[in-house]
Amino acid sequence: MKPESQSARARAVSRRIAAARPLATTAMHERVDLLKSRGESVIDFSIAISHFPAPAVVREAVRAALDEPLLPYTAVGGAPGLRSRLAAKLRAENGIAAEARHVIATNGAKQALYQALYVMTDPGDTVIVMRPHWPAYVATAQLLGLHTVLVDQPDVLDAAFLHALPQAAVLIVNNPHNPTGKVYTAAELECIRAWLRARSTACIVDESYEKLIFEGAHHSLAACPDWEEVGIATIYSASQSYAMMGWRAGFACAPARWVKAMEALQGPITAAVPALTQVAADAAFAIGAVPELLADYRARRDLVVDLFAPVPWIALPAPASGPYLWGDVTALTLDTVAFAETLIEEYGVAIMPGEALGCPGFIRIGYIADDEATLRRGVAAIIALGDRLAAGGPSR
Ligand code: PLP
Numbered sequence: 215m216k217p218e219s220q221s222a223r224a225r226a227v228s229r230r231i232a233a234a235r236p237l238a239t240t241a242m243h244e245r246v247d248l249l250k251s252r253g254e255s256v257i258d259f260s261i262a263i264s265h266f267p268a269p270a271v272v273r274e275a276v277r278a279a280l281d282e283p284l285l286p287y288t289a290v291g292g293a294p295g296l297r298s299r300l301a302a303k304l305r306a307e308n309g310i311a312a313e314a315r316h317v318i319a320t321n322g323a324k325q326a327l328y329q330a331l332y333v334m335t336d337p338g339d340t341v342i343v344m345r346p347h348w349p350a351y352v353a354t355a356q357l358l359g360l361h362t363v364l365v366d367q368p369d370v371l372d373a374a375f376l377h378a379l380p381q382a383a384v385l386i387v388n389n390p391h392n393p394t395g396k397v398y399t400a401a402e403l404e405c406i407r408a409w410l411r412a413r414s415t416a417c418i419v420d421e422s423y424e425k426l427i428f429e430g431a432h433h434s435l436a437a438c439p440d441w442e443e444v445g446i447a448t449i450y451s452a453s454q455s456y457a458m459m460g461w462r463a464g465f466a467c468a469p470a471r472w473v474k475a476m477e478a479l480q481g482p483i484t485a486a487v488p489a490l491t492q493v494a495a496d497a498a499f500a501i502g503a504v505p506e507l508l509a510d511y512r513a514r515r516d517l518v519v520d521l522f523a524p525v526p527w528i529a530l531p532a533p534a535s536g537p538y539l540w541g542d543v544t545a546l547t548l549d550t551v552a553f554a555e556t557l558i559e560e561y562g563v564a565i566m567p568g569e570a571l572g573c574p575g576f577i578r579i580g581y582i583a584d585d586e587a588t589l590r591r592g593v594a595a596i597i598a599l600g601d602r603l604a605a606g607g608p609s610r
Contacts, residue, residue: 238570292319309437345572395533
């Protein structure tokens with residue numbers, strides 16, 4: 215190799231990563247943090263950061279662990295006791311016939327997603343993602359060199375919808391769903407199971423919002439006797455269900471062959487999840503739902519839905535679950551990136567444009583941060599910008 219090309223190579227990033235970009239969601243949140251660090255006042259609806267602290271039992275458990283003489287490396291997949299207790303949670307709450315060997319503790323659901331998709335596919339395989347979608351599904355598939363097929367998520371999923379899907383290695387399902395709040399019914403999940411069996415397609419189900427349900431009941435796709443043969447990996451997170459975004463506490467439940475492979479992948483990258491995070495995960499996933507958090511979110515959800523109800527250019531239904539509101543502003547604009555830019559630049563309010571979730575003409579509002587007065591001010595700013603555009607005012 216010539217010296218020039220050697221130095222060009224040393225300066226370049228690899229072809230594998232060159233096209234990758236930071237997640238739109240985390241990028242917007244980081245932008246807000248930067249503005250705030252410069253002393254600017256910004257209301258952040260771009261992602262869902264809870265105004266609740268982590269549950270008291272979690273903080274107490276971690277405090278107690280700090281007094282232990284050792285915080286050892288654990289097995290890569292997590293301490294045996296933690297894995298057994300998470301498996302017991304899955305059996306009791308989710309109806310999944312899981313044992314410790316089916317569980318791997320991860321740094322949040324994102325790592326569980328990456329590792330599951332990594333061990334379930336090879337580059338070039340097809341993965342089906344329903345839109346609107348959490349941006350990490352598409353970004354992770356891109357990192358792994360997969361072919362992503364985006365399809366519109368139906369209001370009610372049935373056999374006809376599934377029949378029309380192409381052959382794929384993996385289908386990704388998000389239940390309950392970010393950002394629409396859709397909670398899949400038992401009948402819909404049965405349709406998916408039948409389709410997976412018929413097509414020999416595997417599935418990753420993201421149940422990270424399982425405890426944030428306002429209407430309906432959560433059912434797990436893997437709650438069937440043959441979940442291992444069908445090939446269902448389910449991922450969980452304490453981030454949203456327990457207001458523990460920064461704790462990075464998540465796990466996956468997958469057929470034992472995949473868990474072993476995920477451990478082989480995780481070992482050289484992070485080894486085990488930090489011991490304190492494992493203590494926190496142990497305490498959090500034992501709680502079940504947190505009623506006061508749910509009641510607070512429900513009241514905020516209803517408040518924001520009421521504030522938008524008289525506004526003619528937006529359709530914003532009350533979601534059945536989750537920390538987001540998903541507003542259809544196609545009557546106003548399809549360029550919701552520009553809408554979001556004007557909103558943050560001129561009004562100091564950050565939202566996620568639908569483009570980041572595969573749906574231009576929609577906006578996502580994370581409504582669980584800060585206090586009620588701030589929530590009201592942020593909503594008033596969105597309405598003020600929309601009214602200005604609806605009246606024919608300048609977009610910038
Ligand atoms: N899955 C979805 C669909 C999400 O929106 C989020 C966001 O909080 C998560 C999972 C949580 O990911 P993590 O556990 O990496 O914080």
